[in-house]
Amino acid sequence: MSAALQSASAELTARLGSAAVFNQPVQRMLYEYDGGVDTALPDLVVFPETREQLQFVVETAARYELLLVPRGAGTGLSGGAIARHGGILVALNRMRRILALDYANQRARVEPGVVNLELSNAAAPAGYYFAPDPSSQQACTIGGNVAENSGGPHTLAYGVTVNHVTGLEAILPDGRWISAGGAALDTAGPDIAGLLTGSEGTLAIVAAITVKLTRRPEAARTLLAIYDSIDAAAISVSAITSAGLIPAALEMLDGFTLRAVEDYIHAGYPRDSAAVLLIELEGLEEEVEPGMHAVRRLCLQAGAREVQLARDAEQRQRLWKGRKHAFGAAGRIAPSLYVMDGVIPRTRIAELLRAADEIARRYKIQLGNIFHAGDGNLHPLVFFDQRQPGELDRAVAASREIIAACAAVGGSISGEHGIGMEKDQLMPLIFSEDDLDFMHRIRAAFNPQGRLNPGKLLPEFRACRETMNSWQLNAPFSSSDSVVSPNV
Amino acid sequence: MTTASASNLAAPASPAEVQACLQEAIARFTPISLDSSISDSSSIRLDLSQLRAWRFWEPDDLTCGVEAGLTPRDVQLRLSEQRLFLPFDLPSPDFSLGAALAGNHSGPLRQGYGSLRDFVIGIEFVTGSGELVKAGGRVVKNVAGYDSMKLMIGSRGSFGIITAVNFRLFPAPAPTATWLVPCPGWEAAKRFRAAVMASYLKPIAFELASSVQSAMVPPELAPPHHAQLWALVRCAGEEPVHHRYQKELSEFARQISSQLVAIPEDRESRFWDEWNAWPASAPLSFSAPPELALRALPLLADHARSAGLAFGFQGRLGLGVYRLALRPAPAPEWILAARSLLAGLGETWLTVPGAASPLNAWGPLATSRAFLRELKQHLDPHHILPDPFGLITENGTA
Ligand SMILES: Cc1cc2nc3c(=O)[nH]c(=O)nc-3n(C[C@H](O)[C@H](O)[C@H](O)COP(=O)(O)OP(=O)(O)OC[C@H]3O[C@@H](n4cnc5c(N)ncnc54)[C@H](O)[C@@H]3O)c2cc1C
Numbered sequence: 001m002s003a004a005l006q007s008a009s010a011e012l013t014a015r016l017g018s019a020a021v022f023n024q025p026v027q028r029m030l031y032e033y034d035g036g037v038d039t040a041l042p043d044l045v046v047f048p049e050t051r052e053q054l055q056f057v058v059e060t061a062a063r064y065e066l067l068l069v070p071r072g073a074g075t076g077l078s079g080g081a082i083a084r085h086g087g088i089l090v091a092l093n094r095m096r097r098i099l100a101l102d103y104a105n106q107r108a109r110v111e112p113g114v115v116n117l118e119l120s121n122a123a124a125p126a127g128y129y130f131a132p133d134p135s136s137q138q139a140c141t142i143g144g145n146v147a148e149n150s151g152g153p154h155t156l157a158y159g160v161t162v163n164h165v166t167g168l169e170a171i172l173p174d175g176r177w178i179s180a181g182g183a184a185l186d187t188a189g190p191d192i193a194g195l196l197t198g199s200e201g202t203l204a205i206v207a208a209i210t211v212k213l214t215r216r217p218e219a220a221r222t223l224l225a226i227y228d229s230i231d232a233a234a235i236s237v238s239a240i241t242s243a244g245l246i247p248a249a250l251e252m253l254d255g256f257t258l259r260a261v262e263d264y265i266h267a268g269y270p271r272d273s274a275a276v277l278l279i280e281l282e283g284l285e286e287e288v289e290p291g292m293h294a295v296r297r298l299c300l301q302a303g304a305r306e307v308q309l310a311r312d313a314e315q316r317q318r319l320w321k322g323r324k325h326a327f328g329a330a331g332r333i334a335p336s337l338y339v340m341d342g343v344i345p346r347t348r349i350a351e352l353l354r355a356a357d358e359i360a361r362r363y364k365i366q367l368g369n370i371f372h373a374g375d376g377n378l379h380p381l382v383f384f385d386q387r388q389p390g391e392l393d394r395a396v397a398a399s400r401e402i403i404a405a406c407a408a409v410g411g412s413i414s415g416e417h418g419i420g421m422e423k424d425q426l427m428p429l430i431f432s433e434d435d436l437d438f439m440h441r442i443r444a445a446f447n448p449q450g451r452l453n454p455g456k457l458l459p460e461f462r463a464c465r466e467t468m469n470s471w472q473l474n475a476p477f478s479s480s481d482s483v484v485s486p487n488v
Numbered sequence: 489m490t491t492a493s494a495s496n497l498a499a500p501a502s503p504a505e506v507q508a509c510l511q512e513a514i515a516r517f518t519p520i521s522l523d524s525s526i527s528d529s530s531s532i533r534l535d536l537s538q539l540r541a542w543r544f545w546e547p548d549d550l551t552c553g554v555e556a557g558l559t560p561r562d563v564q565l566r567l568s569e570q571r572l573f574l575p576f577d578l579p580s581p582d583f584s585l586g587a588a589l590a591g592n593h594s595g596p597l598r599q600g601y602g603s604l605r606d607f608v609i610g611i612e613f614v615t616g617s618g619e620l621v622k623a624g625g626r627v628v629k630n631v632a633g634y635d636s637m638k639l640m641i642g643s644r645g646s647f648g649i650i651t652a653v654n655f656r657l658f659p660a661p662a663p664t665a666t667w668l669v670p671c672p673g674w675e676a677a678k679r680f681r682a683a684v685m686a687s688y689l690k691p692i693a694f695e696l697a698s699s700v701q702s703a704m705v706p707p708e709l710a711p712p713h714h715a716q717l718w719a720l721v722r723c724a725g726e727e728p729v730h731h732r733y734q735k736e737l738s739e740f741a742r743q744i745s746s747q748l749v750a751i752p753e754d755r756e757s758r759f760w761d762e763w764n765a766w767p768a769s770a771p772l773s774f775s776a777p778p779e780l781a782l783r784a785l786p787l788l789a790d791h792a793r794s795a796g797l798a799f800g801f802q803g804r805l806g807l808g809v810y811r812l813a814l815r816p817a818p819a820p821e822w823i824l825a826a827r828s829l830l831a832g833l834g835e836t837w838l839t840v841p842g843a844a845s846p847l848n849a850w851g852p853l854a855t856s857r858a859f860l861r862e863l864k865q866h867l868d869p870h871h872i873l874p875d876p877f878g879l880i881t882e883n884g885t886a
Contacts (some may be wrong), residue, residue: 189853194638242658
């Protein structure tokens with residue numbers, strides 16, 4: 001440990017107590033991971049419990065010019081909360097107070113370490129909840145949701161995290177506080193809260209968050225559409241979207257994945273099907289009933305073998321439990337699992353799934369698919385064994401081809417898991433050098449020394465141009481215009 | 489490109505030409521202005537109305553991309569062919585999309601659909617360094633890179649000149665119905681709001697105004713008593729949904745000793761056009777957490793009355809975003825006094841975004857000026873972009 005780190009560790013321990021500073025290797029190793037496949041060992045892990053303690057941590061790091069990496073629950077899937085280049089990991093999961101539940105104004109104010117589901121549970125007696133519902137909601141923090149701009153099955157109708165954040169208070173790496181937005185919707189000046197949301201902890205550490213609370217709907221209908229072909233399921237998604245129906249959730253599981261889920265959860269997905277769609281409609285009783293019939297009709301027209309309606313709350317919960325625990329179920333059938341995240345126009349789902357399948361076959365890897373079909377947000381799952389030499393490399397290479405294929409049809413390289421250290425080198429697939437330069441300038445304003453969460457979200461400049469060239473040469477689905485700047 | 493260098497007016501016909509204008513501005517150390525009322529030789533005024541191309545249009549994916557000189561009306565017209573729409577109602581449908589984005593304008597439909605911030609999925613702009621860049625993309629969900637869309641929307645050109653925008657679209661709403669609810673006072677308005685918000689109803693518009701022009705409410709529908717305030721609810725859905733609203737809203741109205749006035753179907757669309765057109769003159773903007781706004785507005789009304797000003801307002805009862813009209817226009821001292829009057833209440837924002845003003849039109853900004861100045865410095869290093877918030881110059885222009 002460097003002299004600077006030793007001094008910082010001593011000062012932090014004196015101020016926060018030894019239970020709030022992990023400096024032993026065995027302690028630090030627990031924080032080498034997040035939910036993704038990358039690892040890196042932090043030099044120190046600190047657990048501030050208050051705003052003042054957080055400020056002290058940030059100021060200490062500034063004084064000794066040490067790197068800082070914010071962390072929530074560590075469920076992120078793109079390596080965002082990993083200390084890629086070492087430094088101090090600032091674990092915010094002990095700043096977990098709900099500061100205000102203001103039902104009259106439909107707002108809540110929370111510290112960043114509040115777990116997503118805890119806020120919804122706290123607001124439930126008043127009939128409200130926090131709408132973004134990542135499948136990890138039992139564990140992930142709202143600070144992490146803000147940093148990743150997380151989505152979830154029900155964000156199709158209700159919007160992702162940024163649509164529910166109205167205000168943030170955050171500390172810059174030099175120790176200055178900034179506030180952004182508020183509880184009001186139209187505050188004066190630029191929308192810095194919107195910019196900070198999704199910035200993956202590379203601009204500021206968020207210390208308080210004001211969010212909208214959403215009224216629970218009166219009625220819900222949950223449908224399970226069962227298919228003998230993946231194409232028919234994909235066509236149903238397009239049919240529902242283009243008919244102008246917006247279900248609250250529209251999720252797809254392919255045959256391989258749903259069988260893994262059945263073995264684990266017994267959710268009630270037919271094991272002999274090629275794919276299922278889990279579709280939920282919410283609203284007034286008078287709205288969901290005709291909506292349900294319309295969706296059922298479209299699914300059957302598109303080739304569904306059967307469309308089941310969840311009979312009661314118990315069956316509905318079981319169907320959702322299968323979806324929400326699908327990553328866990330998948331994790332049981334292979335030693336290692338790589339969860340990908342890409343987005344495509346909703347009209348291209350069938351085509352992309354076929355392309356992904358072809359890539360998997362070429363790389364001789366097992367692929368599963370479970371995703372937010374209504375948003376076109378794919379999550380191909382690569383099953384592999386990290387202990388076998390070369391398997392991780394093959395899994396990563398195949399995944400990158402699939403993500404390149406998403407970019408090539410006008411999609412994005414991430415719909416909700418973020419760029420982190422997983423995809424920083426893939427940014428040139430969808431952004432030009434000038435686009436990235438503008439983002440670097442934004443970062444330089446907040447984080448001029450680059451001490452906050454380095455090595456995340458943006459590629460280094462030189463690497464950027466090289467990566468772009470190599471992808472143009474190698475990506476099988478790329479065309480020259482789509483690789484460089486397919487978007488806008 | 490149409491340029492008239494004598495008056496320094498440029499009307500670029502493509503984003504590349506906008507880029508050329510900004511590069512010229514950098515070379516000449518001359519700032520860019522987007523304000524049609526400014527025509528001096530010390531700035532290059534950009535008229536972006538010729539940026540009118542459609543970039544893409546995917547009706548089945550409910551997305552489209554257009555250049556910023558088109559108006560919402562232009563876009564709406566084409567979308568309606570496929571029964572799609574942009575839930576975007578403006579005081580004037582002739583605003584260009586670029587202006588609407590830069591000013592973060594919104595109307596009553598924000599209650600049901602959110603604001604531009606919620607349905608812009610991609611943006612292209614020319615930076616203060618003269619580069620043509622983009623953020624976001626063409627798909628409805630996307631977290632790759634910083635969300636510069638948020639930085640551009642509402643910042644009035646401070647960080648770049650918007651040239652094109654991609655939208656997520658919505659299916660045209662099912663048939664709508666609209667009811668007026670005369671509210672006998674502020675307490676009644678507050679109770680009516682609370683009842684609607686606590687119900688399962690999800691109106692697409694939920695408004696409150698100090699008055700309705702007589703043309704909007706035909707005499708045969710005028711309510712029996714003189715209302716102090718008017719609430720307005722619009723829903724979308726089929727017949728049974730309308731009945732449900734009618735039933736519940738009648739009960740909520742009864743609880744405040746009022747009654748519903750249904751706007752006849754054949755007048756509904758005109759009614760909303762007129763509603764959106766109010767007030768014609770440049771107003772003040774006021775925003776607060778929605779319930780708190782109902783405590784602040786009566787204070788503002790009294791404050792206006794005591795200064796001999798006529799006071800009117802209209803806005804989003806569900807969301808706490810209002811436009812205020814005062815006649816004659818208030819002196820800067822009135823606005824400063826109003827801000828300090830409200831300061832004790834909690835979080836309130838009283839701004840003068842529509843007009844150049846001798847005082848700082850914005851009051852305190854949500855993010856510290858010192859930090860925003862640094863951000864501006866990074867993104868507009870040559871000081872050629874507009875400075876509406878007064879980050880570089882002492883006083884901003886609106
Ligand atoms: C089983 C499983 C299911 C998942 N399902 C979904 C899903 O449906 N939708 C979805 O979007 N994601 C999903 N995820 C990914 C993940 O849960 C989300 O990204 C989540 O928001 C991360 O929260 P966290 O508290 O774990 O953050 P972490 O993983 O600890 O951190 C994530 C990022 O946020 C930054 N960060 C954390 N806190 C702060 C703060 N206070 N200030 C600034 N930066 C901060 C970190 O630096 C890092 O870059 C899933 C993950 C798993 C393991």
